Amino acid sequence: MSKFLRFILLTILLLGLAGNVCALVKVKAKGEVETKKKNPGVKLVKEAIRSGQEQALKKWSVGLDSQRLQIINELWTEIVNDLDTYVMETSQLNDGEWANGKWMINLEVTINDAQIEQLINQRSQTSRQNQVETYLSFIYVAREVSTIQISADTVQSNVSSTNSNQRIVDNKSQSNISTDTQGNLNVSVRESGRSEKNTQVDLKAEANVTADHSRDSYSSSSSSTSNRGNTQRNAKSSNFDSSHSSRLSSEGHLESDVEQAYSSRSDTNVMTDGTSTQSRSEESILNISHSREQLSDYRSSGYVVKSSEGISYRVFNPQEIDTKVTEIFNKSGFDVVPCYEVDIAPEFLAYDFATLNEISSSTQKEATELARDAGLDFLAIGMLDLGREEIDPVTGYYKIYAKVNGYIMDLRKKFAVKICSVGPVQYCGWGENPSVAKTNALIEASQKASVDLVDQLRVKLGM
């Protein structure tokens, strides 16, 4: 009677546990057994199912990374000897068939990979118990973009004409328009971004610039504009943010500086002795006419200088990941020592990472020496680089990419040796707001990197 009671209570317990089982992976596999019988008995069917379960485990382990695969291979006998623990459920996909001396059956096997993870951790702990305590500390530093400086592209133009008046125009981003009393006309057009531009040209030439200049047009719309005289100057700018400046002197020299933004609307006001001419354009062609010069058929050519964006970072201490990373190292049988215990200031490492893109040799040396003096066996360093937030077009959620680099230094020998490393690998974090996305990206990246580092360390230490 008491047995019956125990059975009932055990059944209840198992049913209760069944609901809480997670981390199940379904894998299809073929189980086979060599036999001459077309209708095999129960024993042979069981054998075939067992072979199918082993096949499914092998198929599942193929998808794992090389370090984990190596650990699984080492634990293979243990797993196979206790298949019922690691295989949750086996469903037959067919009734089985006999062909070429083999009876085969298709199976869908549910693998409990949480149990396998448990086995790996258990093995590490047992292995560690047989050895002396191993102390490990980790420092994970992170940086994120604080400001981005984007420079406009610069067009380096060569303006040439068919007659002797030829000038190479060297354009820079800043330019002014002014006309000096000697008749030199300095034209400066400044446009920035994609906003409307407003350009004023003041002509105050006395002797050389006459009232006719009031009809001089500075137009961006037509290919050429002439003004009473026979001077025609065309300076073409390209279809991107550009910089171009013009300077016209009474000697017939033209220097032009024009900055133009792609698809921008431009307003140009030309003021000549109180008279103003205004032109509006949406095209990226600038024509400058002047009657004083006997110049014709100006051509321009050039190239674009694209400046890469200047990014500055701010560092921060990713506290969110501390617990998660500690958990991973702890579960693997390492004694995690907080870095403040060994007097390592993560701020120095973070500063180096933000300014130099890596941790400088001197900072690294200082950290390893402090760790070694404090009696640590291993020091793990991780660098997390957070990208800019963006909105995912599919879900509407914020997403942030985190790039992670990491390594573990073995401090037990004469020299600190880098025994395992990971990355750079990118992970994406999602969230309803940038803060959640950032935390998720940090957790995802640090977790994956830590698991990879731990796996490598296990293999190195033969755990």
Add this chain to the structure above:
Amino acid sequence: MYKKLIFIGLVLFITVLGAQEQVRYAGFCFSGNYSDIPDSYRYTNQLMSRENKNGLKLLEQEFFQYFNQNSEFGNFKLVFSDADTKYAMAFTMIRENVDIEHLSDITKLIYNLGFSLYILDFDEMRVLQSYPIKVAYLDIVKGNLKTNSDAVTDMIVDTIHSLMQQQVMKNLSTRIPDINLQQSGTLSMKVSEVIFSDQAREVISSFPGGEAAYANLIANQATESLAFDLNVSMLPFSKDYTGQKMSLAFSDATVQNFVIPPASYDLKITIDKFYKALNSEKGNEQLYIYGAYTNVSLFDSDLGDVYWDQEVKHGATKYAIKGQVVDDFANYNEVLLATVSQTLVESLAKDKKLMRDKKGKKGVIRRCQNF
């Protein structure tokens, strides 16, 4: 002492065995890309923004009340509180198609709406089962309606609303007892592919949305019939979803990505040809036969085994008056939908090998059935 223990044990045993599985109601949602909702579900999205007198979303409230009154499903109970369950059920709109045709002094409005009841596993963020429901409705309005006018939009939104109330909810009521939560050990099936021959492709070219949308319609029709009529545990057709992921945008603006896991068995439907022939003529009346020829294959994409591969065809007769312009596509569509629902289900159910249930020998369909 023993008697007391036995009594307690039995009470606990009965409680555990008799406890009905609970599934949380996740609400009404749209399937697909978040950013596409205003375009993909133009009218229903407007309907979703309507509020009742209490300032609550009208449609959401109607579905909430409906499921509150119909919470007893096949083998589970729908709960509305924060129950300790990883399963959730979402009523999802998967298709909204309203075509407007102007014919002399009348306007034809053709409604094709697709819904699906998804049973989801929120712990592992995956879709467990799909129960699609489709609604087709033809409305004829006098006069030439201006397609983009607010009045016409409101009229369409109202029609969709009444279709949901009168057809969707009504149809669902009769089918709720057939909706079961997949049991442990039950396998799943999925329409994995819908292929069209060149001749079939030509016929369906007039379908709004093109071949992909029509393949979706056919796959959902087959899924619906297998899920409701054969009680097979079906996964949603996922051809359109990249990486076998499905985004569900809920009415509270949250979007969840669910994985569509690989199915135990896959179903491939090949539309071979459509057939039309004049059967008889009597005076002005003509009798046409319309037919659809398909090939359905039940296979295992991982192991490469084919369990069932047969031609499934269906025909129907249609009367026409001599000289009358006949909408051939509508007739072809009707027979094809009947082929992948009625005829397919009948053919599968008749197959003894698929349906057998002897000790140690179960057919493929039987392995996927929820009872």
